[in-house]
Amino acid sequence: MPRRTMVEAIRDAMDVSMQRDDNVVVFGEDVGYFGGVFRCTQGLQRKFGSSRCFDAPISELGIVGTAVGMAAYGLRPCVEIQFADYMYPAYDQIVSEAARLRYRSAGQFTVPMVVRMPTGGGIFGGQTHSQSPEALFTHVSGLKTVVPSNPYDAKGLLIAAIEDNDPVIFLEPKRLYNGPFDGHHDKPVTPWARHALGEVPEGHYTVPLGKAVVRRPGTAVTVLAYGTMVYVSEAAAAETGIDAEIIDLRTLVPYDLDTIVASVRKTGRCVVVHEATLTSGFGAELSALVQETCFYHLEAPVMRVTGWDTPYPHAQEWDYFPGPDRVGRTLKAVMEA
Amino acid sequence: MAKAAAAKSKPSVSAESPRTGDNSVTPEQLRQFYRDMLLIRRFEERAGQLYGMGLIGGFCHLYIGQEAVVVGMQSTIDSSKDAVLTSYRDHGHMLACGMDPRGVMAELTGRSGGYSRGKGGSMHMFSKERNFYGGHGIVGAQVPIGTGLAFARKYRGENSVSLTYFGDGSANQGQVYEAMNMAALWKLPVVYIIENNKYGMGTSVERASAVVDLYKHGQSFGIPGEQVDGMDVIAVKAAGERAVEHGRAGKGPYVLEMLTYRYRGHSMSDPGKYRSKEEVEKMRGERDPIERLKKRMTETKAIDEARLKALDAEVRRIVADAAEFATTSPEPDPKELWTDVLVESKPAQAA
Ligand SMILES: Cc1ncc(C[n+]2csc(CCOP(=O)(O)OP(=O)(O)O)c2C)c(N)n1
Ligand SMILES: [Mg+2]
Numbered sequence: 001m002p003r004r005t006m007v008e009a010i011r012d013a014m015d016v017s018m019q020r021d022d023n024v025v026v027f028g029e030d031v032g033y034f035g036g037v038f039r040c041t042q043g044l045q046r047k048f049g050s051s052r053c054f055d056a057p058i059s060e061l062g063i064v065g066t067a068v069g070m071a072a073y074g075l076r077p078c079v080e081i082q083f084a085d086y087m088y089p090a091y092d093q094i095v096s097e098a099a100r101l102r103y104r105s106a107g108q109f110t111v112p113m114v115v116r117m118p119t120g121g122g123i124f125g126g127q128t129h130s131q132s133p134e135a136l137f138t139h140v141s142g143l144k145t146v147v148p149s150n151p152y153d154a155k156g157l158l159i160a161a162i163e164d165n166d167p168v169i170f171l172e173p174k175r176l177y178n179g180p181f182d183g184h185h186d187k188p189v190t191p192w193a194r195h196a197l198g199e200v201p202e203g204h205y206t207v208p209l210g211k212a213v214v215r216r217p218g219t220a221v222t223v224l225a226y227g228t229m230v231y232v233s234e235a236a237a238a239e240t241g242i243d244a245e246i247i248d249l250r251t252l253v254p255y256d257l258d259t260i261v262a263s264v265r266k267t268g269r270c271v272v273v274h275e276a277t278l279t280s281g282f283g284a285e286l287s288a289l290v291q292e293t294c295f296y297h298l299e300a301p302v303m304r305v306t307g308w309d310t311p312y313p314h315a316q317e318w319d320y321f322p323g324p325d326r327v328g329r330t331l332k333a334v335m336e337a
Numbered sequence: 338m339a340k341a342a343a344a345k346s347k348p349s350v351s352a353e354s355p356r357t358g359d360n361s362v363t364p365e366q367l368r369q370f371y372r373d374m375l376l377i378r379r380f381e382e383r384a385g386q387l388y389g390m391g392l393i394g395g396f397c398h399l400y401i402g403q404e405a406v407v408v409g410m411q412s413t414i415d416s417s418k419d420a421v422l423t424s425y426r427d428h429g430h431m432l433a434c435g436m437d438p439r440g441v442m443a444e445l446t447g448r449s450g451g452y453s454r455g456k457g458g459s460m461h462m463f464s465k466e467r468n469f470y471g472g473h474g475i476v477g478a479q480v481p482i483g484t485g486l487a488f489a490r491k492y493r494g495e496n497s498v499s500l501t502y503f504g505d506g507s508a509n510q511g512q513v514y515e516a517m518n519m520a521a522l523w524k525l526p527v528v529y530i531i532e533n534n535k536y537g538m539g540t541s542v543e544r545a546s547a548v549v550d551l552y553k554h555g556q557s558f559g560i561p562g563e564q565v566d567g568m569d570v571i572a573v574k575a576a577g578e579r580a581v582e583h584g585r586a587g588k589g590p591y592v593l594e595m596l597t598y599r600y601r602g603h604s605m606s607d608p609g610k611y612r613s614k615e616e617v618e619k620m621r622g623e624r625d626p627i628e629r630l631k632k633r634m635t636e637t638k639a640i641d642e643a644r645l646k647a648l649d650a651e652v653r654r655i656v657a658d659a660a661e662f663a664t665t666s667p668e669p670d671p672k673e674l675w676t677d678v679l680v681e682s683k684p685a686q687a688a
Contacts, residue, residue: 034539034611057509057545058476058537086475089511124395124447126458128425128474278686308674308686314395315447315455316674319687 003193004200006177009151010040010116013158014078016204018048021076024162026053028063028080028116037082038118038177064090064115068097071113071167078162084117084171085131098167099142111167114158119147120228120275121321122175122185126314132227132276132307137169138253138285144168144209145252147226149176150197153250156207164209173227181228182235183323212256214263218245221269221334224260224286226252229273229322236327242335244271252282260286261293268299269334273327278306300337305330362571364639366412370570371634372648373411374404374627377429379656380438381601384428384445384459388605392664393445396474397459400429402600405626406532407433409573410500413581418495420486422470422479423502425460426532426599430502434467438655442663450666454673476537477503477510480529484516487527487584498526498584506537508551514558517590521558526584528577529555529592532567534599539611552594560590567595568624598624 004012017024026044028036032055035042044053056063060081067077081087087094098111121130137145144166148154154172161168175181179189180197192198215230220243223233230248237244245263249255264270270290272283283304290302305327313320381399388397400407403426411421411433423430431441436452444451445459452462460474470486473479483501490497507513508531520527531551535542542549552562561583565576573595580591598620602609634640676682 029537030539033544037538055540055544058506059509059511061511088475089477124458126395126461126474128460129396309683310674310678311456313456313674314453314458314461315669316671317394319671319674 001199001201003198004151005179005192005198006148006151006154006172007038007040009155009200010158010172011042011044012200013155013162014041014044015047017076017078017159017162018044018052020204023074024052024076024078025070026078026080027056029056029058029082031055031080036080038174040080040116060086060090061093064093064098067113067115068093068101068111071111072101072109076112076162078114078116081115081117083125083129083174084119084133085128087115087117087133090115091136094137094143094167094169095140099140102166103142110165112165114161114168114170116158116170116172118174118177119171120173120175121312121317122181122228124314124317125312127311130312130317132171132274134171134252134274135276135280135282138282142167144254145171146209146250147171147173147252148250149173149227149230149248150180150195151192151200152197153207155200156205157209157250159204160206160209163206168209171227175228180231182231183228183321184235185318207250209251210254210256211251212247212249212259214245214259215248216244216246218243219267220244221271221331222247222260222263222267223271223273223327223331224249225273226250227275229275232322232324233273233327235324236331239324240328240331242331244331255286255289257289257293260290264290264294265297268297270294270298270302271305271327271330271334272302273305273322275307275322277309278304279309281306300334303330303334362574364634364637367630367634367639368644368648370408370412371627371630371640372652373408373433374570374630375648375652376438376655377404377408377432378627379652380432380442380659381428383656383660384442385601385605387442387446387660387663393459394447395458396425396604397445398426398604399599399601400426402620402625403532403534403567403597404429405570405573406530406567406595406597407502409570410530410577412574413577414498414500416468418468418497420468420470420483420490420497420499421502422473422483422486422499424476424479424504424507425472425474426504427460427462427472431462431464431467431469431472434464434469436464436467436469438659439662442659443666446663446666447669448663448666449669449673450662455669456673456677477507477512479503480507480510480513481516484520484525484527487520487525487590488523491525496585498528498581500528500530502530502532504537505531505533505535505542505551506540506545508554509545517555517558517560520590521555521560524587524589526587527590528580528584529560529590531592531594532597533594534597536599536603536611538603539607541611550594552592555590555592560592562592562594564594564596567597568626568629570626570630
């Protein structure tokens with residue numbers, strides 16, 4: 001089976017979807033001629049023509065808004081916002097229109113669109129190129145929010161997202177584009193070619209939205225993570241020797257409560273890990289859900305390891321980023337509680 | 338208003354026929370322009386080297402090729418009161434504003450001696466003292482802010498203006514036009530300087546703008562616009578003076594489209610496949626703002642070899658000193674992670 005980077009897997013997903021369905025169109029800033037700032041759309045314009053893969057001006061609001069109109073008439077736009085940090089101008093169209101058209105029209109109109117955006121830090125991008133805004137989407141009813149952590153899932157989830165009949169926010173952890181990253185920034189990058197999940201089948205397949213997966217089975221403590229934090233948590237488990245069960249959520253909304261509950265009831269402990277800031281982060285939701293559903297099985301408080309409640313710093317990136325040390329310390333604390 | 342706009346909206350100086358010679362510029366001013374442009378060029382070259390050595394991380398957008406725009410414009414304002422702000426391609430603007438090259442370079446390297454003490458990096462720097470309001474990483478975001486700065490100046494009854502720079506790509510952001518309408522409606526003293534370097538990242542103006550004459554983009558709000566040879570510092574100065582005077586006279590906003598060119602990639606990792614090497618070489622060879630000025634000065638005997646050498650040496654010394662400072666200034670104090678979030682510093686969350 002071919003090994004692919006996450007960039008190639010994402011490109012492949014759009015390629016496959018465009019081949020299967022003429023309604024799929026791909027556009028965004030630098031997406032057509034240039035092939036995308038992270039190269040995710042390279043070659044698509046040449047293959048499918050500039051009416052199906054094209055450049056948009058730097059107009060995020062316009063990009064998402066026109067995609068809503070296209071989708072309401074039955075197209076399946078898959079648009080790229082160059083960095084998740086640039087989506088704020090488009091937020092109004094995402095929240096007030098994309099997420100709400102189905103409800104407002106009592107189901108007459110639907111918005112089958114995907115907004116792809118690279119998310120997260122680890123590249124010294126400072127505050128305007130490093131944020132993890134997933135909670136700004138999970139808080140909005142009418143949206144689905146997906147965060148893949150590897151090439152195999154990225155392709156399957158993106159095809160599923162494009163085929164989904166509701167608007168999907170597809171957050172791509174940019175630090176994972178070229179290889180799994182466990183937070184040890186001083187070590188060389190492992191390429192996807194050397195990771196099992198870099199194996200990506202040719203052609204069409206889907207990974208269903210709303211289904212989590214256990215990445216590392218364990219008995220001591222459940223770790224709920226997604227994106228880059230899956231690898232950070234794996235490193236923390238290995239380095240502390242704690243037999244953590246690591247769950248990769250893959251889709252944040254709709255979340256896979258069954259998988260979460262089954263694991264926490266088994267381990268009796270739970271740590272939630274994300275890169276985004278702590279307060280009102282998605283970890284707060286997960287923590288509340290675990291408390292509501294597993295209270296009588298818990299042997300320790302549910303703990304969160306997250307980015308700090310500060311803007312994303314430039315120079316002090318690695319003091320902000322929740323790396324394996326921070327996760328490991330919390331794993332130990334939860335085991336000792 | 339609308340009539341005036343229509344009358345003024347044809348380019349008074351076109352890129353194809355640059356204005357030559359201008360009696361209003363003294364030899365001393367020319368030498369100053371030359372020095373200031375050279376400082377930016379050499380500073381940026383050094384920044385590129387430091388990036389290559391891994392001493393600057395993340396993004397770094399060099400201004401090489403565009404020096405005449407900011408140097409010419411700065412000569413038309415009073416830097417003790419007029420505001421300047423721009424995008425992430427901001428190093429040249431800061432040097433032109435008289436900010437300390439040491440502090441700028443040290444922010445690039447993320448050190449405590451940087452203007453934002455390592456919090457901002459290359460794209461996000463400010464100097465209240467020099468009236469520089471940033472360094473903005475979000476494309477177009479500075480445009481309404483620059484408009485608000487003009488409002489505040491007018492409100493206070495100060496006769497000062499706001500120079501609000503943005504790129505050709507940024508000219509497609511919706512908020513640019515919301516701001517322009519307000520500026521025209523409220524007659525705000527803001528000069529919108531569109532640095533048209535032909536590309537926004539890897540996308541040419543033709544691929545992104547329905548109307549490629551960007552000086553016309555204020556027309557529907559009745560804002561006069563001019564297209565200027567942005568590779569000619571004297572042409573920039575002349576147009577800048579008209580625009581700034583317009584603002585000071587209470588006549589409202591003005592658009593200047595500067596035809597310019599960036600020689601380097603968009604940021605440091607740019608495959609450069611969207612334009613030909615020949616195009617870059619042609620611009621560099623035929624239109625370079627520094628070489629052009631040098632030629633003009635030598636021809637008119639505004640400068641001799643010895644003075645050129647002395648300026649060159651001075652600039653090199655400043656840049657070497659800035660680089661030395663930026664690579665020896667200490668890393669930010671760990672406590673800095675928690676400061677400047679709100680007025681009251683947050684208690685540290687870290688154990
Ligand atoms: C809101 C937003 N969208 C997209 C970007 C990504 N981006 C950064 S610079 C750039 C191109 C801007 O081009 P232009 O305005 O011409 O300025 P130049 O880089 O040529 O100076 C893009 C698309 C961003 N920083 N912010
Ligand atoms: Mg440009």
